[in-house]
Structures are given as C-alpha cells and as structure tokens.
Amino acid sequence: MQDNHNNEGGFVSNKTMEIVTALIILFFGAVVMWDSYRIGAGWGSDGPESGSFPFYIGLLIIISSVVTIFNAVRESDKDEFVGKGEFGMVMAVLIPAIIYVIAIDFIGIYVASAIFITVFMVWQGKFSILKSLMVAIPVNVFFFFMFEVWFKIPLPKAWLEAQFGY
Amino acid sequence: MEEINALFHGFAVALTLQNVMYMFLGTILGVLIGVLPGLGGANGVAILLPLTFSMNPVSAIIMLSCIYWGALFGGAITSILFNIPGEPWSVATTFDGFPMAQKGQPGEALTAAFTSSFVGAFIAVLMITFLAPMVAKFALQFGPAEFFAVQLLTFCSFVGMSKEPPFKTIASMMIGFALASVGMDSITGQLRLTFGSEELMRGFDFLIAVIGLFGLGEILLTMEEGLAFKGTEAKINAKVVLQTWAKLPAYWATYIRGALIGCWMGVTPGGATPASFMSYGIAKKFAKNPAGFGKGELEGVVAPETAAHAAGTSALLPMLTLGIPGSPTAAVLLGGLLIWGLQPGPLLFVEKADFVWGLIASMYLGNIAGLIVVLTTVPYFAAILKIPFSIIAPVILVICAIGAYTVNNAQFDVYLMIVFGVLGYVFKKLSYPLAPMVLALVLGKMAEGSFRQALLTSQGDVSVFWENGLCGSITALAIILLISPLLGKVWGMIKGNKAAA
Amino acid sequence: MAISMKSAFGKALVGVMGAGLIASVSTSALAAWEPDKQVEFVVPAGTGGGADQMARLMQGIIVKHNLMKQPLVVVNKSGGAGAEGFLSVKNSKGDPYKIIITLSNLFTTPLATGVPFNWKDMTPVAMLALDQFILWTNTEKGYKSAKDYIDAAKAAGPGKFKMGGTGSKQEDQIITVGLEKATGAKFSYIPYKGGGEVAVQLVGNHIDSTVNNPAEAVAQWRAGSLTAQCVFDDVRLPYKAKVTSTQSWNDIPTCKEAGIPTDYQMLRGIFMAPGVTPDQVAYFNEVFKKMMNTPEWKDYMEKGAFSQTHLTGKEFTDWLTKAEATHKQLMQEAGFLAK
Incomplete structure (x- = not known):
C-alpha cells in the first residue's frame, strides 16, 4: 500500500484529533469575528449591522471550542482516532x-x-x-x-x- | 359544492391521452432530475420551459408540474441508498432512510418515502381544491416578523434532544450559521466574510455542503471499514411494497402532522426544506421511541417526506392565487405562466378557470402517475445496493462531483465538496452532530434576513416579535418546543423520585 | 479542427474579396460569423426573477422561430448581486460563445460592493427594452394620488412609512432615495428578495408602498388590491388597452404630473465578452432584431408595460455612459458607495 511513510505517526489518538479539530474550529471562529468586526458589528439605528450576527456566532464558536479543548485535555481518551x-x-x-x-x-x-x-x-x-x-x-x-x-x-x-x- | 363541479370539469380538461402521456414523461424526467444531486426541480423546469412554448398551456404546465412532482419523489432515492440527498428537502430523509437501507431494508424505506410523499401531496391538493381563497388570505398575514417566528419554530422543533456533547452541538450549529452568512448581506448589500475572493461571493450553497458532508463523508467512513461492505443481501421483490403499506397506517398521526406542517410552510412560504426538518423534529418529539430515530426508524422517513411533498405541492397555491412563488420551482413555473400569456394572481381562478382546474386535476393525476412510476422502480433501485462497493463508490463520487458542479456551474464548488467530505468524516468520528450544521446553513440567512427586516419595519423596536397575536403565538410555541425536553426530564425526575420513594 | 480552419480560411478569402469589390456589395451577407457550438446565456440573477424570465422567453422564442442554428443555454450566475455573472463574462476575453443579459446591477453592484467590473469591461451589443417602475399603494388605504400619499408620509414623520423593494442598494432603493430627494419625505426602506414578494407584502399591509415593476404588481392591480399612483418616467406608458376594469397603463400619470418629479428606468440589455469581433456582435444583433419582431416578444412587452427602446452601437454606448454617471451620482448622494 501507499501509506508506508505514515507508519510512525499512524496511530492518531482521539485526544490529539479532538484538540487539533477544536483548534481549527477556534481559528475559524476568530477569522469570522475579525472580519465581522471590520464591517461593523454594532446595533445600528434600525437593527443590527451586517457584522453583528456573524460576530456573536464567531464568539460562540470560540467559546464552544475552548470548552471542547478543555474537556479533551482533562479526559485521557487513549482510544485511537484511526488505525x-x-x-x-x-x-x-x-x-x-x-x-x-x-x-x-x-x-x-x-x-x-x-x-x-x-x-x-x-x-x-x-x-x-x-x-x-x-x-x-x-x-x-x-x-x-x-x-x-x-x-x-x-x-x-x-x-x-x-x-x-x- | 361548486369546487367539485369545477374539479370534474378540470379532470375532463386534463384527461386526454396526450396529457396523460405528458404526465408520465414529466414524472420520469422529474425522477431522473430528483435523483441527481445538484440538478433540482427548479433547474429541470427552467431548462425545459422554453421547449414547451409551442405546446398548449394546459399540456405544458401539466408536463412541467409533473417534472416537479417527479423531482419531489426522486429526491428520496439517493438519500436512502447512498446518504446523498438528491434534493435539499430530502436531507432529513437521510437521517433514518440511510440507516434503514444499511440494515437491509432499502425497499421498505423507499416505499415508505414514496407513499408518504404521495399522501403529503394528496392532502395538499385537497387543500388547494377546497380552501384556496381562504389559505391565500392567511398567507397575506405573514410579514417579516411572522417569518422570523416560523423560522424560530423550525429551529426549536429540531434542536433539543441530541445525544452528542452540547458544546459540540453548539459548535456545529454555529459553523453552519457562520457559513450561511458568507457572501452578500441581503439587508445592506455588503459583502461579508469573502476576503476579496470572487468564489466566496456566491456564499456556501447548502447542497454542496450536504453532498460533501453526507455523501463523500459516508464513503470515507465505509472505506475505513474496508471493502467489507459488499452490499446488502436482503431479498427484494415487489411484495415489499405491500408489506410496507401494511405498516404505514400506524403512523396516521405523523402523516397528519407532517401534511399540516408542509401545507403551512408551503403556503407562507417557508419552503419544503425547513418543513421536512420541522416535521422530522416534531415526529421525534412525539414518538414513543425517540431514541430509535437516526438509527433506521420507519417514522423518521415518513415524517420528512410527507411534509416535504405537502410543502412542495402547496407552494403552487400562493403562485396561482397571489402571484408569489412559494418555492424556486414555483418561481420558474410562474415565469412560464407569464410567457404563455397567463396572469397568475387573484383573477386567474375567474378568468382562466379551465386552466386552473385542469392544473389542479392534473395534480391529482400527476401524483398518482408519479407514485406508479416510482413504486415500480423500488426493486430496481433497491437492487443497486447489491453492486459491489468498489464499483459503486467511484460512481457515487462522480455523481457527487457532477452534482456539486451543477448547483452553480462552478469548479470551485467541487473542491469545496471534497473539503466538506473530509469535515463530515472527522466530525462524525469525533461525534460532532452534522444535522444542526445543515439546518443552520438552510435557515441562517433566511432567519437573519427576516429578523432584520422586521426590525427595519419597527425602526429597531424588538417588541415587533410579540405585539400581534399570530406572531406572538408562533414564538410562544417555538419556546415551548425548545424547553419541552427539559420539562420532560424534570417530569421524569419527579416521577423517578416518587418511584424510588 | 477542420471546420475552424475552413472558416478561418473562408473569412480571409471573404476579406480579400471584400477589399477588391465595390462597396455596394453587402459584406454582412458574405462574411457573416456564426457560432459553431452552443452559446451560453448568462443571467446575473437567480431563477424566476425578471431578467431570468426575459432570458428564458428569448431562448424560447429563438427555439420556436429557429433563429439560431446552435442552442442558446441559459446559465444563472447570481452570486454577489450578479457580480459572479459579470466577472465570468469579463474574464472570458475574446470568447464569442457567451452573452449576458443585464439589469441595473450592471451599474449598482460594482458601486455598492467595490467588486471590480464596469460595463466598459464588456462589449455592449444591444438594449432590448427599458423596464418601468410605478409607485404602488394599497387600495384599502385610499390614497387619491401620489401627492396625497407623499403628504401623508410627510405628516407621519420621517421613517414612519415603509417602502418595500427588491434588494439592497439596487434600483428600488435608488428610486426611493430619488423620491425622498424630490419630495422631502423620509421612508424606511425594507429590502426583500423578489418583486412578487414585495407586491404581496404591500397587499398584506406590512409595508406602505412599493416601486415595483409593472409586471410584478399587475395581478394585484387588476384584482383591485393595489393602486398605481404614478410611473417614474417623463412620459406616460403607451399601452392604451384596458388592463383593469377602468384603467389602462396609459391612464397612470407620470410622477412629474403628480407633482413628485422623479424618473428611473432599468436597462434590459445584452453584452458580450471583451475583445470579440464586430462580426460576432453583428450576428447577435441580427438574431435579436429578428426576435424582437416576433408576436411573442411584442406581447410580452405590452403585458409587462416595457418601454420598447432598441439601441445598438454608438447610441447604446452613449446611453450607457450617461446612465452610469447618473447612477454614480445618485448612489453617491445616497451614501451607497462601497467604503
């Protein structure tokens, strides 16, 4: 098969994968917040501005991924993500x-x-x-x-x- | 009962040999369109519309509307067989339809899906026949605030009882909302989250995400188990249809709920996709065995299909009576009516009674034709699962790629589909639920738009969401649905304590 | 390959002959370019809207009357308020197998979003028609005239009256701003997705007025739910056949007559990619000229109360230059330009 070079690190634990995924999501959330802030995320005279909703959505993404990372670090889930x-x-x-x-x-x-x-x-x-x-x-x-x-x-x-x- | 007379007159108009031929041709084409993801009912009708200009309007609309029925029926096929929703409104059908197929019951799942579609459509056509003027008046009551309340209700009926970790559910849902907000903000016309990319201006199409997350994601998961998945060995014959039919009457309540939700969402117009999600969510909430949902429960196929087809059918009502399309396909049909020199709107029923009643009669006939067509194909479609995975997998991948491309004619979307596929695989393994993301992607833009439109009309005053009775009661219902699982838990705890004591 | 070689050779031959012949010989008949594969007809808007309808009607007429040998295929590219469609044409330099139908977003989208394209990045072919706009109110409210309505809006105070329209920072909102400038009234503008939806929101009394195109609101007008107050043009609509029981399009006063001088029309025109040859433009012009002579097209024009202005060549580019300047000015004054 072709995956010889993946042998060494071939066993990715669930814990590692959990943390890596959550970090990527966290980064995504941060990008969303940043761009929303740029275009205005306040509450204008007639309702929310273009960036308000995405801004808070980004915030929720960050919060939830921080919790996920925290849980993953605490628990010692040794199961492998993929063999x-x-x-x-x-x-x-x-x-x-x-x-x-x-x-x-x-x-x-x-x-x-x-x-x-x-x-x-x-x-x-x-x-x-x-x-x-x-x-x-x-x-x-x-x-x-x-x-x-x-x-x-x-x-x-x-x-x-x-x-x-x- | 003047409607009955008019309807029989309509049957006389619709039931010519030529029209019946167009009906069957239309449903067959429609099923084909429905099966292929990306190629939707709206595209199908739009593409064939110019070819019908030389036909007479009654025959033309019969054929085009039958394409639409066919697409409504056909969307379920790939959802059940391969976990790839052929149409947006059959996403909810994958939740239980695909597990059923994997358990070796593809025939049951397909039969249930088709039959439910038919029942949903039939109830919707009855409503169009007898209640059209009243329903049209009801639809006029819906302004932005009411639309937002409906979207909230859809959402609340669906979320709540997931087994996955709550923060992963939130993350998944919020990713859906964030992706939904990419592209143009419909209220201010500003580009958001596009980072100067032309490709991102289009936004994330729900269908591309779904093809990747569900379709490709599933292939990756199956591959992981090795090529052990050799197709189901279940015996499939024509009897499966009758056997399934015997089970269906038990779900009469689900049918009625699904059809009511569908009619309501089709008329107002909320759309078939939210209707299918709402119906699925509510069926799960009311079910005796909610834990079985998502693992191959027959009711989980019945609920969304009934609602989707009821919504798809009743979406034609506001088009005929008010001149507003209740769905993208209805929008294209509306264009067709104008081109044939017919003016949809309040006067159409009076001025072109022949046409309208011919069309309504054809809805009955077209759906019967559709049911016959799709039910006869059940054994053949179910047999596809017997083909070895190493043949089916690349063909499915090709269908996914073509599907992703045809949504917007964009190569970029094909790459995106692959990215979503990997995301679907990883999320599924880490038990991030996918359904909330998909629902958020469908509802996100609509809900945000209605919310902000409502605030524009009230000049920023949020009381607009509860100041009138209709809007207030929908919102209240939404909140009750949202907290109902909590109440159930509390109730269960009280009862449990008592039992312990 | 053989085919394209032959046609290139043919063209060169005709060129030589043309140079040698006297001017009286019609070169267009000889040198006519023709597509040898299907032509993509880009609609920079979603399925079911006004531009999409017109494009599909044109496709239907062309098929029915056999005006083109190769098929014309409609493709919707609606992303970024149509920017996607315009950019795809702009980036297909020299490709004669792509035409695009325009609406006002030809001018408004680049100004409002800053997406880099301009009509000068494409080759103008023809103006097919101009779409009109009418000020509509709900009949139940009983406004006698446009002036009557505007006075009521002024009396209610700024922002109290709601104007519904299609899209944001596009034609409907521009007209609203123009109207505000001309009269001093102030509206809350509510953007919706489509024209039909806007008309029904007005019937349901969720908004106070709209500036719908005639085709979008005609059904409700005929049913008596909506009143047509005035048309945003210098002259009245030419169609004198009765549309409602009492009124024809021609009976609607112009907004100038009604005392609220504002006018705006929307371009329905065709463009090609940059760098195409005059032969290729001429081919499509010929096709459209024939198409516009069909009864189906004329019927559609009357039903939708379009202004049938057909411009090509220099007249068209002059019109475009002027219209672009007008849009820029209107949008600048309204504060709609991209930051």
Whole structure:
C-alpha cells in the first residue's frame, strides 16, 4: 500500500484529533469575528449591522471550542482516532478523489470520471481493465447525453470542448 | 359544492391521452432530475420551459408540474441508498432512510418515502381544491416578523434532544450559521466574510455542503471499514411494497402532522426544506421511541417526506392565487405562466378557470402517475445496493462531483465538496452532530434576513416579535418546543423520585 | 479542427474579396460569423426573477422561430448581486460563445460592493427594452394620488412609512432615495428578495408602498388590491388597452404630473465578452432584431408595460455612459458607495 511513510505517526489518538479539530474550529471562529468586526458589528439605528450576527456566532464558536479543548485535555481518551490500516483505506479514496477533482480542470469531467472509475475499480476492486472500462465508459456516455444533449447543461470539458462540439 | 363541479370539469380538461402521456414523461424526467444531486426541480423546469412554448398551456404546465412532482419523489432515492440527498428537502430523509437501507431494508424505506410523499401531496391538493381563497388570505398575514417566528419554530422543533456533547452541538450549529452568512448581506448589500475572493461571493450553497458532508463523508467512513461492505443481501421483490403499506397506517398521526406542517410552510412560504426538518423534529418529539430515530426508524422517513411533498405541492397555491412563488420551482413555473400569456394572481381562478382546474386535476393525476412510476422502480433501485462497493463508490463520487458542479456551474464548488467530505468524516468520528450544521446553513440567512427586516419595519423596536397575536403565538410555541425536553426530564425526575420513594 | 480552419480560411478569402469589390456589395451577407457550438446565456440573477424570465422567453422564442442554428443555454450566475455573472463574462476575453443579459446591477453592484467590473469591461451589443417602475399603494388605504400619499408620509414623520423593494442598494432603493430627494419625505426602506414578494407584502399591509415593476404588481392591480399612483418616467406608458376594469397603463400619470418629479428606468440589455469581433456582435444583433419582431416578444412587452427602446452601437454606448454617471451620482448622494 501507499501509506508506508505514515507508519510512525499512524496511530492518531482521539485526544490529539479532538484538540487539533477544536483548534481549527477556534481559528475559524476568530477569522469570522475579525472580519465581522471590520464591517461593523454594532446595533445600528434600525437593527443590527451586517457584522453583528456573524460576530456573536464567531464568539460562540470560540467559546464552544475552548470548552471542547478543555474537556479533551482533562479526559485521557487513549482510544485511537484511526488505525494505520484504516487510515490507508481512507486515503485510498481520498487521494484519488482529490486528483480526480483537480483533473476535471485539465481534461474535463467526462474523461476524468471515466479514468477515475476505471482506476478505482482495477486498483481497489481487482476487476479486469476490460470490465472496468465497460462500467466507466457507458456511465459517462450516459451522463454526457443526459447533461449536454437532453438537459443542455454544459459541464466542464476543458480542451475537449471543441472536439465535442457542445 | 361548486369546487367539485369545477374539479370534474378540470379532470375532463386534463384527461386526454396526450396529457396523460405528458404526465408520465414529466414524472420520469422529474425522477431522473430528483435523483441527481445538484440538478433540482427548479433547474429541470427552467431548462425545459422554453421547449414547451409551442405546446398548449394546459399540456405544458401539466408536463412541467409533473417534472416537479417527479423531482419531489426522486429526491428520496439517493438519500436512502447512498446518504446523498438528491434534493435539499430530502436531507432529513437521510437521517433514518440511510440507516434503514444499511440494515437491509432499502425497499421498505423507499416505499415508505414514496407513499408518504404521495399522501403529503394528496392532502395538499385537497387543500388547494377546497380552501384556496381562504389559505391565500392567511398567507397575506405573514410579514417579516411572522417569518422570523416560523423560522424560530423550525429551529426549536429540531434542536433539543441530541445525544452528542452540547458544546459540540453548539459548535456545529454555529459553523453552519457562520457559513450561511458568507457572501452578500441581503439587508445592506455588503459583502461579508469573502476576503476579496470572487468564489466566496456566491456564499456556501447548502447542497454542496450536504453532498460533501453526507455523501463523500459516508464513503470515507465505509472505506475505513474496508471493502467489507459488499452490499446488502436482503431479498427484494415487489411484495415489499405491500408489506410496507401494511405498516404505514400506524403512523396516521405523523402523516397528519407532517401534511399540516408542509401545507403551512408551503403556503407562507417557508419552503419544503425547513418543513421536512420541522416535521422530522416534531415526529421525534412525539414518538414513543425517540431514541430509535437516526438509527433506521420507519417514522423518521415518513415524517420528512410527507411534509416535504405537502410543502412542495402547496407552494403552487400562493403562485396561482397571489402571484408569489412559494418555492424556486414555483418561481420558474410562474415565469412560464407569464410567457404563455397567463396572469397568475387573484383573477386567474375567474378568468382562466379551465386552466386552473385542469392544473389542479392534473395534480391529482400527476401524483398518482408519479407514485406508479416510482413504486415500480423500488426493486430496481433497491437492487443497486447489491453492486459491489468498489464499483459503486467511484460512481457515487462522480455523481457527487457532477452534482456539486451543477448547483452553480462552478469548479470551485467541487473542491469545496471534497473539503466538506473530509469535515463530515472527522466530525462524525469525533461525534460532532452534522444535522444542526445543515439546518443552520438552510435557515441562517433566511432567519437573519427576516429578523432584520422586521426590525427595519419597527425602526429597531424588538417588541415587533410579540405585539400581534399570530406572531406572538408562533414564538410562544417555538419556546415551548425548545424547553419541552427539559420539562420532560424534570417530569421524569419527579416521577423517578416518587418511584424510588 | 477542420471546420475552424475552413472558416478561418473562408473569412480571409471573404476579406480579400471584400477589399477588391465595390462597396455596394453587402459584406454582412458574405462574411457573416456564426457560432459553431452552443452559446451560453448568462443571467446575473437567480431563477424566476425578471431578467431570468426575459432570458428564458428569448431562448424560447429563438427555439420556436429557429433563429439560431446552435442552442442558446441559459446559465444563472447570481452570486454577489450578479457580480459572479459579470466577472465570468469579463474574464472570458475574446470568447464569442457567451452573452449576458443585464439589469441595473450592471451599474449598482460594482458601486455598492467595490467588486471590480464596469460595463466598459464588456462589449455592449444591444438594449432590448427599458423596464418601468410605478409607485404602488394599497387600495384599502385610499390614497387619491401620489401627492396625497407623499403628504401623508410627510405628516407621519420621517421613517414612519415603509417602502418595500427588491434588494439592497439596487434600483428600488435608488428610486426611493430619488423620491425622498424630490419630495422631502423620509421612508424606511425594507429590502426583500423578489418583486412578487414585495407586491404581496404591500397587499398584506406590512409595508406602505412599493416601486415595483409593472409586471410584478399587475395581478394585484387588476384584482383591485393595489393602486398605481404614478410611473417614474417623463412620459406616460403607451399601452392604451384596458388592463383593469377602468384603467389602462396609459391612464397612470407620470410622477412629474403628480407633482413628485422623479424618473428611473432599468436597462434590459445584452453584452458580450471583451475583445470579440464586430462580426460576432453583428450576428447577435441580427438574431435579436429578428426576435424582437416576433408576436411573442411584442406581447410580452405590452403585458409587462416595457418601454420598447432598441439601441445598438454608438447610441447604446452613449446611453450607457450617461446612465452610469447618473447612477454614480445618485448612489453617491445616497451614501451607497462601497467604503
């Protein structure tokens, strides 16, 4: 598998993950508060200003994540968040998915989808390439007709656009 | 009973061979649109609208409204099978529909969802037939303060009894509100939380978040268990429909509540999505076994689907009688009416009785056609779960990507969908509840808008929220619902103490 | 590839021929550019609004009368009060397969939000029509005239009367500010999401008046719930057919006649991406000219009481320059400019 380099730290404890997530949320809350304060978070003559609601929402986010961090630090939750093998399995979907989504920009959604389905089926499902193509191509041809031809919704096709004529 | 006469006249108008054909065509297209996330009823109708200009208006509206019914039916399919809501109003259906499918009861869940949709729609059409003028008057009572009260009620009916840690629930809900406020502030026209990014100006679309959080998040969780999930082995045959039907009458109270909530929210117009959440929340509060909700309770599918379809159907009432659309799809249909030279509004019932009653009759017929279409597909859709996960997973991912793209025709949203997917995975593992975030994302902007509109009308005086009877009683109801679990607990403690003593 | 090579070759050939021929030969017939794939029709507003309706009507008419060989596909890009749509056209330099319909947010959005775009960043094609605005009140309140209403608003004191409108710092609010300037009355402006909603809020007496477009309030006018007080134009609407039992559009006085001189019209125009060729602009102009001659379009114009002003080329750019200056001035005075 591909996750060899994740071995050492492969065991993420729930506690660590809990704290890291809460810190990210805390940061998000702070950003919300900061931008809301910038555009005005007071109570104007005719009700709250643009930033008032988001400002207090940001405040509540910060408070709740501080409590969560506090709880996480206090409790010694030694359970692991995700094991090594499990992490590998999750990455086995997530990384191809990310590559797929980026590829849409360069080779268009139909080609990217066909390649993605084929690769995934061969790699994870141990299907033969032929079988995989027999799923990937009809699915995408169907989507092509459905969106481009019947419903006239243009999906991204990148440089293939001119070839398709749609 | 002049309505009955008019209705029979309507059936005569609607029941031509050609119109029945359009009905079936419309529902099939609608189901297809409903199944694909991102491609909603409003898009579907809007896209086909120009093609109907050469048809006669009655046939055209029958076909377009049937697309809408189809989309209402179809939204439940992917919610139940893959945890991806095909339409915003079927988010609440995922809460129990998906666990049911995983337990090996996809057929039951689908049948219950479709049947409930039909019942909801049927009750709403009855209301349109007999109470239209009265209901239209009721809708006029709703100003910004009343809208805010309704949104508060939706919220209060849903929050309260979650099992998750309270501060995580608050965090999740507030993240939803914060994301809802990104983009343009509708009251002052100011851009907020966009940090100069063009992509963020659009704001966070609820559907993108949901596709990521639920759809992709679920795939990641399933992958973690390895590819052990080989699809359900349940036997699925046509009998499942009849077996499920035998169970449904027990939920008559849920049906009535759901339909009433749906009709109300459709008419005023609160929308089908809040209606489905409210109905789910209230069903859970009244249920004998609230703990079973979220784990595959049949009632948890019945409640939101009844309300969503009732709301979707009754949203056409204010469009016909007042000329205001109760939903985005109704807005597009309204445009269609204008283009065909029909003027929706108080006089439409008088001037174009043929058209109106033909349309109302087609609502009965279209929903029956829709039910037939979707019920026959139950075994086929349920059978999809037998396909190995390594084929289904990439196809679902492709559908998620296309869905995320089509909401706003934006590549950025596809990236966003992935981010939400990771967020959904992590949150689920750390037991942050996702539903409050989604609800906040739906209601956040609306509620803030109504709140501030109300204060503008009162020049900053907050008493506007309780000074009139309608608004005051909705607000009171909301507060009762919010504290009812607490009261229940106190009551339970008293009883418990007594028993101990 | 073959196709585009051929057409490029064809164009060059025509160019050579054109140079050699006498001026009397109509080059447009020869050199006509035509789209060889579908054209995206951007609507910088949500589905169901006025601009969206018009775009879909145009799409329908073009399909029905077979005015374009390639399909025209409507795409809504409503983010940031339409900024998303305008930016997508602005950033598609030289792409002839994208047209956009405008509403007043062409001027108001960049001024109010500071999002960087301007009509000069795009290629103006044609003005299709101007949308009118009318001052509406609830019939139950019994205001006899616009003057009567404004007097009542003044008597009640500043901010006591509520004016409902679509959106914030957009056309409806600009008209409200114009009205306040002309009369000295002060309203509380309440922004709503759509025009239909605004009209119904007025019927329900949640607000005191609106400046809805004719199409948005006509149903309630005909039902007798709303009264049309005056139209924000120098001249009366030309449509003389009875719309309500007693009145035609033409019977509504202008606001100037009513003693509250204010006027405003909203552009319904078409733009293309920057850097497109005159051939390409000419193609769409020809399509729209044919479309505007269809009975469906004329019927729609009358139903919505539009001002049928069709401008192209220099006249159109002159109009745009003037309108932009007016908006800038109005919004500056109202304090609506982005900080």
